Each structure stands twice: as structure tokens, then as C-alpha cells.
Amino acid sequence: xxHPDSAVVAFEALRRTTLSRQRGQALIGLLVFSAxxxxxxxxSQFFSSDIGGDPMGRVADFLDRMVPNLRSDALxxxxxxxxxxxxxxxxxxxxxxxxxxxVEMAILATVLGTVGALAAxxxxxxxxxxxxxxxxxxxxxxxxxxxxxxxILALILVAAFGVGPLAGVITLxxxxxxxxxxxxxxxxxxxxxxxxxxxTAAGAGPVSRIRYGVIPQVLPNYASxxxxxLEGNLAGAAALGIVGAGGIGLxxxxxxxxxxxxxxxxxxxxxxxxxxxxxxxxxxxxxRLIGLGADK
Amino acid sequence: MTVESRSQAMxxxxxxxxxxxxxxxxxxxxxxxxxxxxxxxxxxxxxxxLFSGLDKLALFGAAAIPPSDGGQLxxxxxxxxxxxxxxxxxxxxxxVAALPLGVLGAKTVISQPVxxxxxxxxLDWFRGVPALVWAxxxxxxxxxxxxxxxxALALADVPSLxxxxxxxxxxxxxxxxxxxxxxxASPLSELRYGLxxxxxxxxxxxxxxxxxxxFRNAAVLGIVGAGGIGFxxxxxIRIFAFDEALFIIAxxxxxxxxxxxxxxxxxxxxx
Numbered sequence: 117x118x119h120p121d122s123a124v125v126a127f128e129a130l131r132r133t134t135l136s137r138q139r140g141q142a143l144i145g146l147l148v149f150s151a152x153x154x155x156x157x158x159x160s161q162f163f164s165s166d167i168g169g170d171p172m173g174r175v176a177d178f179l180d181r182m183v184p185n186l187r188s189d190a191l192x193x194x195x196x197x198x199x200x201x202x203x204x205x206x207x208x209x210x211x212x213x214x215x216x217x218x219v220e221m222a223i224l225a226t227v228l229g230t231v232g233a234l235a236a237x238x239x240x241x242x243x244x245x246x247x248x249x250x251x252x253x254x255x256x257x258x259x260x261x262x263x264x265x266x267x268i269l270a271l272i273l274v275a276a277f278g279v280g281p282l283a284g285v286i287t288l289x290x291x292x293x294x295x296x297x298x299x300x301x302x303x304x305x306x307x308x309x310x311x312x313x314x315x316t317a318a319g320a321g322p323v324s325r326i327r328y329g330v331i332p333q334v335l336p337n338y339a340s341x342x343x344x345x346l347e348g349n350l351a352g353a354a355a356l357g358i359v360g361a362g363g364i365g366l367x368x369x370x371x372x373x374x375x376x377x378x379x380x381x382x383x384x385x386x387x388x389x390x391x392x393x394x395x396x397x398x399x400x401x402x403x404r405l406i407g408l409g410a411d412k
Numbered sequence: 413m414t415v416e417s418r419s420q421a422m423x424x425x426x427x428x429x430x431x432x433x434x435x436x437x438x439x440x441x442x443x444x445x446x447x448x449x450x451x452x453x454x455x456x457x458x459x460x461x462l463f464s465g466l467d468k469l470a471l472f473g474a475a476a477i478p479p480s481d482g483g484q485l486x487x488x489x490x491x492x493x494x495x496x497x498x499x500x501x502x503x504x505x506x507x508v509a510a511l512p513l514g515v516l517g518a519k520t521v522i523s524q525p526v527x528x529x530x531x532x533x534x535l536d537w538f539r540g541v542p543a544l545v546w547a548x549x550x551x552x553x554x555x556x557x558x559x560x561x562x563x564a565l566a567l568a569d570v571p572s573l574x575x576x577x578x579x580x581x582x583x584x585x586x587x588x589x590x591x592x593x594x595x596x597a598s599p600l601s602e603l604r605y606g607l608x609x610x611x612x613x614x615x616x617x618x619x620x621x622x623x624x625x626x627f628r629n630a631a632v633l634g635i636v637g638a639g640g641i642g643f644x645x646x647x648x649i650r651i652f653a654f655d656e657a658l659f660i661i662a663x664x665x666x667x668x669x670x671x672x673x674x675x676x677x678x679x680x681x682x683x
Binding site for chain 2: 152153155156157158159160161162174175178182217220221223224227259260263264265266267268271272273275276277278280281282283285351355358359362368369372375380384388
């Protein structure tokens with residue numbers, strides 16, 4: 117006779133086996149994880165590398181050298197006075213000039229990359245490009261562009277185009293195209309198909325279909341992604357200078373090479389401030405665009 | 413103009429009414445293009461140097477084929493392993509450091525608005541400092557080698573991970589915790605059985621995502637002297653050994669794609 121207890125017994129047995137299986141899996145996962153972690157620490161010489169005696173003391177010393185010796189009585193004095201703000205930011209006009217160059221590089225690269233991404237996104241959107249091999253090739257191409265780190269691309273392009281902003285702009289434009297192309301094609305695939313159908317029914321060609329059926333739906337999203345990318349490109353442009361691709365990064369590298377650590381901090385503060393300003397501006401713009409998009 | 417006559421005018425000449433905004437759009441497009449050209453002029457982006465650069469690039473491309481390992485495959489593989497090791501160790505360190513910060517940053521834990529705001533802004537400020545900038549500092553403090561790279565990756569990730577962790581904690585449902593508490597559990601078991609099952613998969617998935625990113629960043633850090641594959645690659649680009657450079661780049665990209673696929677699979681299982 118089927119006892120109510122037997123159901124309980126069966127449940128308990130099932131629960132025990134499920135629990136022990138889950139514990140076994142967790143244990144195996146933990147072992148694999150610890151093994152990788154151990155090998156990683158060993159391979160990256162995290163504990164074994166010779167970083168000199170008293171590492172904490174050296175970091176403290178380093179931080180101490182990064183903070184400028186400002187004197188409160190001479191804070192607003194001219195460049196020649198040690199301890200004044202002007203003495204700390206001694207090359208401010210040049211840095212501002214290079215900082216503006218960095219902004220220009222980021223803007224140009226974002227525009228060029230966005231145009232490239234637009235073209236690519238129509239070629240690899242499932243609903244706009246009926247020819248599958250083209251979609252496949254363009255998609256894989258964009259993926260390859262995304263995988264290649266910006267700085268490595270910049271190294272090659274600096275070797276080809278010479279030291280200067282041109283290599284930086286091309287680098288950033290290429291990586292922008294890779295990043296935005298994918299996002300844009302995803303936006304393209306999410307559009308409302310009815311407007312496209314109406315245009316097809318009216319006998320519109322592929323270009324008019326994109327102009328009147330797709331662009332009005334996707335423009336706010338495109339612009340919003342491009343602006344986010346602009347923020348990223350500004351940080352990218354600042355970093356690219358380190359390998360000689362123009363902009364403020366060059367001065368950052370110079371400061372480190374000449375062990376002017378307080379200058380390094382000064383330039384870093386300028387860069388972070390610049391990124392902060394662009395972030396605020398582009399966020400305001402994006403919110404307006406999204407607001408406008410929602411009104412329609 | 414009265415309302416009626418206005419609508420009549422609209423009906424008669426819609427094109428004329430629309431001409432003005434179209435003119436404005438055209439003007440802003442032309443203005444934008446002019447501004448872009450001015451910027452290009454300011455940066456001295458000359459078509460001449462563009463074309464000579466493209467010529468050189470074509471030469472590099474020709475020199476890069478066929479790719480060759482230069483008889484140094486073991487060394488390259490070792491450097492690749494080192495790059496992954498840097499990424500993994502850096503991500504783990506960052507996760508460990510970000511966990512307490514993430515708890516502190518959650519609005520549900522510290523509800524004092526001023527403290528919460530200040531804490532978040534502080535994290536934002538540090539988020540603006542990329543791994544490369546940390547690496548420059550750390551390499552000059554600790555010398556060449558992967559140690560500086562690991563610390564740089566961890567430092568660059570901590571603020572972002574802490575922010576994501578605190579958002580994960582804020583977003584979780586309080587009812588399971590209340591349920592555990594009402595059963596008379598201690599605060600510790602409340603965290604273990606009420607909170608952890610909700611946030612652990614989210615956090616693990618974010619860590620995997622950061623591991624992918626760090627594998628890319630770790631390759632770059634080698635360029636400033638933090639070891640790994642970037643160091644090998646930079647050496648070969650500097651001496652124009654493009655066949656070996658292409659080999660390394662191709663191998664590295666395959667590894668990145670492999671890691672991305674693996675981590676995507678794991679993340680899909682966690683979600």
C-alpha cells in the first residue's frame with residue numbers, strides 16, 4: 117500500500133542526491149577555479165617578482181612625489197615661484213593646446229567611425245541585407261576590428277603614418293567603426309517592419325527604404341550611442357599619445373620618462389577634468405535626444 | 413494671419429512651409445562639416461601624409477605575409493599565458509576588493525544620502541583613470557614586469573565593479589531575506605540564504621565580463637613594460653618584423669575569441 121511516508125522518503129532521497137550532486141559540482145568548480153588562480157598568480161609572478169624591499173614604502177614615497185609641494189603663502193604667485201599653482205602647472209598653455217588636440221582627435225574619429233559604422237550596419241542587418249554571405253563577411257570583419265586592441269593598432273599605424281595625430285584619428289575611427297557597427301546593426305534589426313513594408317509596397321528602392329523607413333526610427337539611438345562612444349574615444353585619444361599618436365598622452369609619457377611625477381598628476385587631473393566635462397555635455401545631449409525620440 | 417487662413421495656406425503650399433526647417437538642417441550640416449574640416453586643418457591631417465602612410469601600410473602588409481613564428485613559438489605561448497594570468501589574477505583581486513566597496517555603495521546598506529552620493533562620486537572619479545595610466549605609474553614604481561600590470565588591471569576595475577556590485581545589491585528582492593529572517597535565522601544566514609543566491613550569479617557574470625575586457629587590456633599593458641604578449645608584439649613592430657607581429661596578433665585574436673565564447677557560455681548558464 118502506498119504510504120504517505122513513502123512519498124516523503126522518495127522526496128528525501130531525491131533531495132539528498134540533488135544536494136550531493138550540486139555540492140560535487142560546486143566542489144569541482146571551486147577546485148578548477150583555485151587551480152587557475154594559483155597558476156595565474158604563479159605565472160604573473162605576483163608573489164615572487166622582485167619589486168624591491170618595502171613595496172608599501174615605495175608606493176607611499178611615490179605618492180608623496182606625485183603630490184606637489186604647494187605652499188599656501190605662494191599659491192597664486194607666478195611660474196617662477198616654487199610652490200605656486202602656476203609652478204605646478206608650469207606648461208599649462210601647451211597642455212591645454214594638446215588637450216584641445218585630443219578633443220579634436222576624438223571628435224573627428226567619432227564622426228568618421230560613425231559614418232563607417234552606418235554603412236557597415238546596413239550591410240549586416242538581417243532585415244535590410246537579404247544576401248547572407250555579405251552579412252557574414254561584414255559581421256566577422258567588425259568582430260575582428262573589435263578584438264584588435266586600440267593601442268596595438270596605433271603602434272602599427274604610427275609606424276606607417278608617422279608620429280602625430282593622423283595615426284591616432286585613424287586608429288580611433290577604426291575601433292569606433294567596429295564597436296558602433298555591431299550596435300547599429302542591432303538597432304536596425306529592432307525597427308518596426310511596417311514602415312518598411314509600406315515603402316516597399318509603394319515601390320521604393322533600397323536607398324529610399326533606408327532614408328524614409330529606417331533613419332527616422334533609429335536616428336536618436338544612433339546619436340546616443342555615438343555620443344557615448346565620443347566619451348570613450350576621448351579617454352582613448354589621451355592614452356594613444358603614449359605610443360606617439362598625438363594629443364596630451366605624449367606629455368603624460370614625457371612626464372613619466374623624466375620622472376616629473378607631480379607634472380604627471382597635473383596632466384592626469386587635466387585629462388580627468390576634460391573627460392568629466394565631455395561626459396556632462398554629452399549626457400545632457402543624449403538625454404535630450406532620447407526625450408525627443410520618446411515624444412515622437 | 414487667422415487660424416483658418418493659416419491652415420488653408422498649409423494645404424495650398426506645404427512645401428513652402430517646410431522649406432524653412434529644411435534650410436536650417438542644411439545650414440547645420442554644412443556648419444558641422446566646416447567645423448570638422450577646421451579641426452582636421454588644426455591637426456594638420458594632410459592628404460599627402462595619408463596617402464604615403466597608406467603606401468607604407470601596404471608594404472607592411474606585404475612584409476607580413478606569410479606570417480611566421482620566427483622559431484619562437486614556445487616563448488610567444490608563454491607570453492600569451494602570462495597575459496591571461498595577469499588578466500585572471502587582476503580580475504580576482506579586483507573582485508575581492510570591490511565586494512566590500514560594493515556593499516558600502518549600495519543605497520540599501522548605507523541610506524544616508526550625502527555619504528552615498530560622496531562615495532559614488534569618488535568611485536566615478538577613479539573610474540576615469542584607465543588601466544594604462546595606472547600601469548605607467550606602477551611600472552615606474554615597481555619596475556618592468558607583470559606585477560605592475562596585475563595591480564594596474566585590478567585598480568582600474570575596482571571602481572566599476574564596485575558600482576555594478578552595489579547596483580546588484582540594490583536591485584535584489586528583499587522578500588527572501590525577510591523570509592529567512594522571519595524563520596529566526598541569524599544575520600549571517602540571512603545574507604547566505606537570502607541575499608547571496610540573488611546576487612552571486614550576477615556578480616560572477618560581471619566578473620567574467622571584466623575578465624574578457626582585462627584579457628584585452630593586459631595585452632596593451634605590455635606596451636608600457638608590464639610584460640606579457642604586448643611586450644613581445646611591441647618589440648616586433650619596433651623592428652618592423654611584421655610577419656612575426658601578424659602571427660602574434662592572429663594567435664592573440666583567436667585566444668580572445670575563444671575566451672569570449674567560453675565566458676559567454678558560462679554567463680548564459682549563470683543567468
